[in-house]
Amino acid sequence: MGTSHDLIVIGAGPAGLVAAWRAAQRGFKVTLLERADHVGGMGASVEVAGIRCDQGSHRLDRATPEGLLRDLRTLMGDDLQLRTRSSRIRVGDQWLSLPLRVDEVARRLPASLLARIAKDSTTMSFRRGSEESYASVVQSRVGPALYESVYGPLAQKQWGMPGENISAEQAYRQSARLSAWKVAGRAVGRLRRKKQQTASGYYYPRNGFGELVEALANAAVDSGVDIRLEAEVDRVRVYEDEVEVGTQDGDVVTGGLVFSTLPLPVLARISRPAPSLTSIESAARLRYRAMLLVYVVHEGGRWSRYDSHDIPDPRTPVLRISEPANYRDNPADPDDHSVLCAEIPCSMTDEVWGLDDESLADLVDETLGLTGLPSVNRVHVETRRLGQVYPIYRLGYENDLAEVDAWARMIRRIVTLGRQGLFIFDNVHQALLMAYDAVDAIRDDGRFDRYAWTVARERFSRS
Ligand SMILES: Cc1cc2nc3c(=O)[nH]c(=O)nc-3n(C[C@H](O)[C@H](O)[C@H](O)COP(=O)(O)OP(=O)(O)OC[C@H]3O[C@@H](n4cnc5c(N)ncnc54)[C@H](O)[C@@H]3O)c2cc1C
Known part of the structure; x- marks a missing residue:
């Protein structure tokens, strides 16, 4: 040839x-x-203040087939670590662990929201039928209460449009996430035997x-x-x-x-x-969604003990904040400072795309304040702009x-x-x-x- x-x-x-x-x-x-x-x-990873950071939160899925894993292990040896996830998501004014823990969902969410989630889980089957958009599929899977408090705001941020304008295909591709909430919703409603936690863990290389x-x-x-x-x-x-x-x-x-x-x-x-x-x-x-990645260097040890924080809150454009050093076990990572990576999905015509580094870092600070996260002792900030990140399934x-x-x-x-x-x-x-x-x-x-x-x-x- x-x-x-x-x-x-x-x-x-x-x-x-x-x-x-x-x-x-x-x-x-x-x-x-x-x-x-x-x-x-x-x-790819980038180095910020001597710490290897990813382009937004990256994990190798636990569902990676064994044959592929074997090949990767041959190339990377013990550097490919199996890690336990320690993520959180903001729901209302509470942080919940990801994967969801039923006891925590029941303890932390306000009684009114819990009651709606439980009620939704009992009527789930009656809502099937008109699955023509992301909004309708997700609502039929997890119920209106969770759609309004989690999935609707996440969709608006991630794709820049309401869930009603997004294709149902997008929801089908997120079915694992949806079923995690479904399990939690049903357990909260005591309709099923309690399943305390959905599948956890991911693979991640020691050096990013x-x-x-x-x-x-x-x-x-x-x-x-x-x-x-x-x-x-x-x-x-x-x-x-x-x-x-x-x-x-x-x-x-x-x-x-x-x-x-x-x-x-x-x-x-x-x-x-x-x-x-x-x-x-x-x-x-x-069309593709663009993304700003804001890397903020925090002086004074690790900023948190979590790998990432998902933020549906519509008051801020920040979708997620991760702390790269928490994704791995690497003694070479410094213990006197850390880096936070804030993901801001946007369009290249949005005002936020043109903000300078310091203004973007201020936006991150504001997000920490809004969501009750610890403040950051900022000593440096740098930004990366990715033009084509997510395909938009309008x-x-x-x-x-x-x-x-x-x-x-x-x-x-x-x-x-x-x-x-x-x-x-x-x-x-x-x-x-x-x-x-x-x-x-x-x-x-x-x-x-x-x-x-x-x-x-x-x-x-x-x-
Ligand atoms: C914020 C974020 C978080 C993610 N989290 C995860 C996760 O946790 N787990 C996971 O498994 N996946 C995750 N992903 C998805 C993952 O990054 C992609 O699935 C993967 O990178 C796709 O690989 P690819 O080779 O198809 O495309 P890409 O990684 O996009 O590679 C395409 C390459 O083509 C090059 N290119 C473009 N135009 C040209 C040109 N004209 N000439 C020559 N070269 C060109 C680009 O520079 C690039 O290197 C995430 C993605 C993002 C953006």
Whole structure:
């Protein structure tokens, strides 16, 4: 297959790294092009005040399949730790542990809210039926009381629109979270035997989540992958027997097959032959939420004993505050200072996007005050701006995605994968598994088995 390279992978996030590594292990000649000056995409860590911090709260799901875990352990050894979660969520004026603890829910929430939650749990089945939006699905699963106090405000913050304007698909993808509340609601209503706590625990690398993607990058390089950083792809041209991929600095790489983890609308914009006008218009309607990450350095030891705090409270745009050093057991983390990472989902046209570091740190301070969290002894602040973080599943997005995806599936020699490439709300283990499947679909003669890939994608859409 191909001329100069068998496989060109665009994007060195978790999906691109694994795809490149696995294909090189199978003997293909692989080039990986990455826009940033580092690997890892959203899974990369950054160093702030000598502490490795993630791009928002990142955990490797406990549900990661054993085969994938084995591969990661081979690369990372004991550095991949199994950790107990110590998170909290603000409900009303109380902090509740995550995973939820029924006794705590019963003790902390006001009697009026508890009564509503309990009542909702008894009538849950009567509300099924009209599941046409995020709001209606979530209300049918956990009841109006929890929707109003937790899920509605969270949705508004995370996606910048009310739950009524968000597709039901978003709720289906959050079913694990929803069932945790359902269990709690029912137990509170004494309709089921008490289940004290939902499943807990996650995997996390000793040196920050970025250690995982760095391990993948090292494995890829050891297997012969040519990783090119600061190589922003701005042209993809498909010919009969090869694909030409151009970067902003004028480099051109040719290959027989391209795996693209580029955002789907970007691929539609830079591909030649160009998609139809209808596909271009649909692609333009697929939107992503942006995110500000505000890293505040706290002097005087750890700021809290929790890894993260989820904040539905509509009075602040901050969605979550995490403390990276609490995600792991690493004696090398300093004990005289710590870092808080505040996540602020937003649009790049929002006023908050343009605030300077100190104003953003003030916003974090204000959030701590509003939610009863300890104040921070701030000695430094720095900010990162991520332009495309969450795909926004607004009502009706399915039609636009189907149109663009149908075009993308038809392009010869190009395969789209990963969070941005498929416009899905996936987690790292899912992005990795997807890359495994994509590489498995390459036949030994270099041809890509579209049927095998379609079957794999079907599996992901149901997971
Ligand atoms: C705040 C936050 C919290 C999260 N928490 C978790 C969690 O707890 N657990 C979990 O499993 N997952 C979590 N995720 C999701 C996880 O980060 C993603 O699932 C994962 O990063 C997807 O990997 P990817 O390779 O598909 O995409 P990305 O990580 O987005 O990688 C895409 C890569 O493509 C590169 N690229 C883009 N354009 C170009 C271009 N033109 N040319 C070349 N390269 C380009 C980008 O620079 C990037 O490196 C979280 C995400 C966010 C934002």
